[in-house]
Amino acid sequence: MNGFHVEHFTVRHREADRRGDLRLAGWFDFLQEAAANHAARLGVGLEMLQKNGMIWVLSKLKLEMERSPRISEKITVETYPNGFRRLHAARQFRIVGEAGDEIGRASSRWLLLGLPRLRPLKLESLPVELPDNSGRPDYFALEEKLPARGLTPELQVPVRYSMEDVNGHLNNAEYAGLIQDFAAMKRGGSPVFRSVELHYLAAVREPDVLSVGGEFTGNRLFVEGSGKSGQTSFTALAELA
Structure with missing residues (x-):
């Protein structure tokens, strides 16, 4: 089971602000895209959730940015889940610029909800076991x-x-x-x-x-x-x- 995921993005014109920097929404979009794709690789992605009447929802996220990537810059998002906090699944992100410099970090918490009533589910309800990355650090206390x-x-x-x-x-x-x-x-x-x-x-x-x-x-x-x-x-x- 691959508990660590790397995904590459290129900042498109529509994702940039007036200065040509990645908009705040673009940061969040890249992070959630990497998280969703990693979840699918782990067997807990959209297809599995739909079959089992479940959804992941983002509960909270903290992002710190050293700088914003520019139009056409290639960036890398590294992400991993690292354990549970009560009903929340924790996930961390590290963002690297085209030159190899770290340009951002983020910590997040996710809830697993049951459909159609959107009641929180215990993470043991998942049909597969998530990787144990509890030894990996949280970047931030939320x-x-x-x-x-x-x-x-x-x-x-x-x-x-x-x-x-x-x-x-x-x-x-x-x-x-x-x-x-x-x-x-x-x-x-x-x-x-x-x-x-x-x-x-x-x-x-x-x-x-x-x-x-x-x-x-x-x-x-x-x-x-x-x-x-x-x-x-x-x-x-x-x-x-």
Whole structure:
């Protein structure tokens, strides 16, 4: 069983911001793509999940970036699962630039849910055993919670069909894009991020509308969003350069 996975990507024009750097959503997209492909290799990917009435959902992820790769740059994502934290499966990521320099690291937590009620399942419910990488390190300690602050919404984002993922929910990377959008709206220009920790709390789907609010404290940005029901969908804490 291969407990370590390497995947290569090239930054495309549509994944870059005004400066030509990889957008925040692009970072998240590459990480979740590598995770999904590794899960498939391990026998716990989309096909197996659909047969068994299960889905993986990303619960939280913290990413730190040394720099952003540029258009046409080839990057490598190294990833491995490394054990369980209660109901969460832990997964780590290391991102390497074309010159061989480490440009980012990330730690994440994933939940296994049963369909159709989306109840958390024990990871022992999986029909195959995941590799024991418990000796490999966590890159970051993630916050237990990032509580919502009840901030006044300043950005209204209709959820469209094209923004949803294979599970029929707003794609994980879209939330990262909202954080970048909010920072650009408040600070102007093209914001440069050094880190972001994103907690996914409740799924939304079209035709819902996300109401997004946030606040800066120096270069630290807190962002939260909720759907029409008022239930908090996500919270995030980011640091800008």
